[in-house]
Amino acid sequence: MRILPRPRTAAAEASRLRFRRQLIPYLFLLPYLTFFVLFRLGPALAGMGISFTKWSIVGAPEWVGLSNYEAMTRDPRLSAAVTNTLFFTGLTVPLLVVLGLALAMLMNQPHRGRALGRVAVFTPYVLMSTVVGVIWTWLLEKDFGLINVYLSQLGFEKVPWLVDQSTAMYGIVLTTVWWTVGYNMVLFLAGLQDIPTELYEAARIDGANAWQLFRRITLPLLAPTTFLVLMLTIINSFQVFDQVYVMTSGGPGTATLTLVQYIYTTAFQFRKMGYGAAIACLLFAILIIFALVQTRAYRRGVRGVAA
């Protein structure tokens, strides 16, 4: 008797198809995942490993256990870098979010010059960080810089900006806001345009004023966008590097030294890869904590709105 191949049952066929269907999205993800694992996850894990070693890039890393982390506790430069980074983030994040939203609402109104306004606010964002840094170094120059020239013509005193420890960070913040606020504006604009206009019309018929429209419709419905903007802005602010490096290189003294510059300097200029990696892990930990707190706050917020 010949054994015939078992006919495929309908059920088996269905499960095969289901498996294939489940596989397809992963195939689409594969190119990204490959890059992510090779160039992001891999190096990140390797970095954590390196943070337990003493390594100058050349030669073999030498295992030193937790001594890099111990050294972090008595490094005045590091505490300066942490303080400066927190100060910068604390200042830029509210400015960038509130100003981004305000600009988006302004540019969402039907008025003349709207398109031009959007372009004008967004354009700085496409500039390279070095270009931005150089332009603003000139603008903020103490004696002959444009901003101080205008200030003194208006009767104000000249601000030393980048050459004084008490004002340097404000110069950086000003530059950063000018440079990146357009990006947040565009994100908010997209969010605003997703809000159905009927809601506003209905509310207006019910007699709601502008503030109520904003408070009861715009803000709640914009919450996912706001969350995204807030997260991106916080992460980017913590990782501030380019413009600071170009404008002050962390000076005067250590007044604008930030975490990422300190990591770069330690690992690549001073070739202390282990210590640099340890500081990078610290930054990673700070960011994770922020992300967790925020996600939790967001979930609670969404539930609050839904209820």
Place this chain on the structure above:
Amino acid sequence: MKKLFWRILLASMLVLPLGGLTLAQDDVVTIEFWGGWTGPDGDIMADLVNQWNEENPGIQVNLTIQQWSPLFDAFVVSASAGESPDILAMHPQEMPQFVELGLLTPLDDVIEGLEAINPDNYPASAWNANIYQGALYGIPLDLHMHGLYYNLDIFEEAGIEAPPATGEELLEIGRMLTIDENGLHPGDDGFDPDNVVQYAINMHTNHHAFFQWWSLYNQLGGQLISEDGTECVMDLDKAAEAWQFLQDLVYVHHIAPQGQTDYATDFLSGRTAMLIDGPWRMPALEAAEEESGFRWASARYPQVFDEQYAVWGSSHIFTLPALADPDKQDEALMFLEWLAANSAAWAESGQLPAFRAVMESEEFQSMYGREAFIEMMPYEVLFPNTPKYSEIFASNAPTPMMVMAQNIMLEQADPRTEVEAACEAITSILATP
């Protein structure tokens, strides 16, 4: 973070194709030559390399140029992958860290019997800077040190005949050439230091202020690092005295701006009458002369303190990386010999050729503006050779030198306190293995 990642990727991308190139052609030896000349000097070096390549079809030199700091990143990253260029240019002060990493070849035996590359053909100050722990690691290409440039129109208008040669003259001429918006000079009744329209001099009063300090501190005969390289031996009084002079230029005499960042532009546009800068500035001054009739001249760095004459300086050198292909070393040396003898063109970059025959040639000596720099050659003092160079001296990182410079020159901090703090920091850096 993103930036670091790109840097590494870029560095590795740069290295990979270079390794492949040499295998492609059998009969032609390709010499990989890396340098960090990103200004007009880079074009001149490229021209020289092209000239060699035309004359020597069997030995082709492949010149790679990018800024010094990423260049060294690429060098170290490629070395960790076991590869290196055949020739790497750098400054003497950068050399010890690579020697400590075992990345450079000692040259004493290598250059034996060579015709051009021979200590007799170079000034001692240029040659000896390449000796670290008793061994030679670099071959000098040029010298450069700070000098004084001045605007001839401004000087003539003010009736000043000669540039300042001493500290006192600097202060005197400085007062005459500093003008506020009401036309008053420092020391006049009602002079407004907050609204100065023309400053007398810019002396790199920001990140790089410690280069100025180095000149003055050495004029006082100061030392920085002990012979054995283990501790800071700064003479605190002399160190503070040198800083005090610089700080007073800004805050007491008001003849130099606070923390100027674009000193070259300020000089070219007539906002400062004098500029302290290196010979590399001359091509830009020559270009301005041609384009807009800007009239300039150069002079020796002023002798502020009488003990001895000294001025900060450095040099460009060639090194032979230890991981380069040993079979190509002879060809690399042939190219360097040729380059030394043909470095006259290099002088157009403003740099002062270290090769004696070129340096003493009529052609070079008669180039405009070079005289003062040639005169200063024997007096240049380099930063000390230490493998911790970048940790102590990097001007774009929170190093003891940079922090000390900015605290004193921007924040008006007490020089004595700052030099003490810097010296302690330097000792602790030197003590860390």
